[in-house]
Amino acid sequence: MSPDIFIKATPIVLQGLQLTLIITICSFVLGQILALPLGLARQANSPLLRWPAATYTFLIRGSPLLVQLFIIYYGLGQIPAVRNSILWPILREPLYCGIIAIALNSAAYMAEVVAGALKRVPKGQTEACISLGISRRHRFTDVLLPQVYRELLPNIGNEIILVLKSSSLASAITIMEITGVARAFTARTFAPFEVFITAGILYLAIGFAFTFLFRLLERRYGITGTRTPAPEASA
Amino acid sequence: MIKVRNLVKYYGPTKVLDGISLDVEKGERIVLCGPSGSGKSTLVRCINGLEQRSAGDIEIAGHVLKADCSNVLDLGGDVGMVFQQFNLFPHMNVLDNLTLAMRRVRRAPRSEAEAQAMAMLERMQLGARAKAYPRELSGGQQQRVAIARALCMKPKVMLFDEPTSALDPEMVQEVLDVMTALSREGLTMIVVTHEMGFARNVADRIVFMDGGVILEEAAPDAFFDHPQHNRTREFLRQIGPRTH
Ligand SMILES: Nc1ncnc2c1ncn2[C@@H]1O[C@H](COP(=O)(O)OP(=O)(O)O)[C@@H](O)[C@H]1O
Numbered sequence: 001m002s003p004d005i006f007i008k009a010t011p012i013v014l015q016g017l018q019l020t021l022i023i024t025i026c027s028f029v030l031g032q033i034l035a036l037p038l039g040l041a042r043q044a045n046s047p048l049l050r051w052p053a054a055t056y057t058f059l060i061r062g063s064p065l066l067v068q069l070f071i072i073y074y075g076l077g078q079i080p081a082v083r084n085s086i087l088w089p090i091l092r093e094p095l096y097c098g099i100i101a102i103a104l105n106s107a108a109y110m111a112e113v114v115a116g117a118l119k120r121v122p123k124g125q126t127e128a129c130i131s132l133g134i135s136r137r138h139r140f141t142d143v144l145l146p147q148v149y150r151e152l153l154p155n156i157g158n159e160i161i162l163v164l165k166s167s168s169l170a171s172a173i174t175i176m177e178i179t180g181v182a183r184a185f186t187a188r189t190f191a192p193f194e195v196f197i198t199a200g201i202l203y204l205a206i207g208f209a210f211t212f213l214f215r216l217l218e219r220r221y222g223i224t225g226t227r228t229p230a231p232e233a234s235a
Numbered sequence: 236m237i238k239v240r241n242l243v244k245y246y247g248p249t250k251v252l253d254g255i256s257l258d259v260e261k262g263e264r265i266v267l268c269g270p271s272g273s274g275k276s277t278l279v280r281c282i283n284g285l286e287q288r289s290a291g292d293i294e295i296a297g298h299v300l301k302a303d304c305s306n307v308l309d310l311g312g313d314v315g316m317v318f319q320q321f322n323l324f325p326h327m328n329v330l331d332n333l334t335l336a337m338r339r340v341r342r343a344p345r346s347e348a349e350a351q352a353m354a355m356l357e358r359m360q361l362g363a364r365a366k367a368y369p370r371e372l373s374g375g376q377q378q379r380v381a382i383a384r385a386l387c388m389k390p391k392v393m394l395f396d397e398p399t400s401a402l403d404p405e406m407v408q409e410v411l412d413v414m415t416a417l418s419r420e421g422l423t424m425i426v427v428t429h430e431m432g433f434a435r436n437v438a439d440r441i442v443f444m445d446g447g448v449i450l451e452e453a454a455p456d457a458f459f460d461h462p463q464h465n466r467t468r469e470f471l472r473q474i475g476p477r478t479h
């Protein structure tokens with residue numbers, strides 16, 4: 001193990017940082033957006049909503065992300081209908097395929113979590129809304145979902161770390177994010193240990209930054225929406 | 236104001252309400268009592284459409300409630316409900332708890348809703364707590380906020396389901412005082428409670444339920460001094476120590 005390889009590896013590995021951040025943040029945001037309708041469908045009364053959502057999460061969670069990445073990047077391109085569709089400019093690009101695959105994956109996991117949290121909101125909240133005449137839509141937007149997302153802040157912070165780690169798989173479809181550049185560099189230097197240690201430290205640092213950010217959010221919007229500890233009640 | 240006809244409610248195979256008929260006039264104050272499990276909560280929840288009924292007709296505050304409760308939102312705050320567990324919105328401060336339905340259902344502008352809510356809080360002596368979150372309040376304060384939240388919708392009827400049962404004993408009175416004050420303002424009320432002192436003071440009529448039927452209804456004096464049924468006498472004896 002030699003220190004100058006570490007020093008040489010650092011700028012190389014940092015070249016992948018931008019793509020890693022792009023993949024992580026885009027997949028995470030897209031995943032969160034998709035998770036909401038999926039989660040709502042997952043606990044809906046109508047089986048017409050529930051079953052497709054359940055099938056989706058079963059398929060996605062039951063198979064490896066790497067396989068899903070290959071299916072989307074290599075597999076879809078073999079279907080002429082896909083090649084002729086307006087989506088082809090997107091599905092031709094490895095970066096977009098990586099983002100889509102990781103987002104679809106993250107959405108499936110988050111959907112289950114959102115559905116579970118929705119079920120845990122006490123029934124009395126819904127009953128209070130009904131007795132006040134609050135419409136279904138506002139019941140969700142103003143009462144149920146704000147409580148769900150406050151409760152889920154720690155889970156969401158955890159999810160972005162999982163997405164960050166998943167993003168390393170994008171190197172398998174030619175994307176030169178951190179892991180991708182690290183692999184290319186070891187092929188030239190034959191110093192895998194130093195290079196991948198450097199990459200690992202970089203992942204840890206990014207993860208630490210995300211964790212810190214979510215801690216701040218949690219402190220601001222914590223579970224019951226209070227920022228101060230409960231003072232002794234007085235009229 | 237409220238008209239219930241032959242209300243029947245099953246939970247699975249169990250008949251919980253067995254042909255309830257009840258009329259409540261405008262401004263009338265009803266106390267509903269009876270042993271635990273006699274169907275008081277179920278009756279109240281059927282009346283405001285939180286629970287679907289198996290048979291019977293319900294008309295309340297000028298709305299004919301459909302059997303599947305599909306038009307329950309049409310009641311739109313005309314029928315206020317106060318729950319044993321308060322059911323405040325934990326992520327909103329007291330003021331937002333009060334203004335949400337005014338703004339979303341009554342479509343009041345925020346400033347107007349907040350002015351009205353503040354006036355209501357002052358009346359409940361909670362003005363200083365407008366920015367507090369529910370969990371920062373005592374149980375008695377939370378229940379008073381819940382009452383204020385329902386009142387902000389200017390309901391024609393208020394239903395209370397054991398509003399003081401979840402409270403520490405020293406907080407029961409502050410909630411009963413608020414309810415007593417309301418009763419003096421001519422609001423139509425149905426109150427499920429075991430507080431027989433309150434019942435005697437406030438009720439125009441006491442309705443006694445047992446086993447899913449109304450066994451007896453009478454003015455308070457007649458009810459307490461000359462109960463007609465053995466079950467009523469037994470009930471009064473059991474809860475007697477709590478009467479005053
Ligand atoms: N959701 C429910 N499912 C099944 N049985 C219920 C449900 N809610 C209430 N019951 C039953 O209905 C009966 C009446 O309950 P309830 O109306 O809560 O009585 P009370 O309020 O007078 O104590 C009880 O025997 C209770 O066990």
Ligand SMILES: [Mg+2]
Pocket residue numbers: 275276277397
């Ligand atoms: Mg009850």
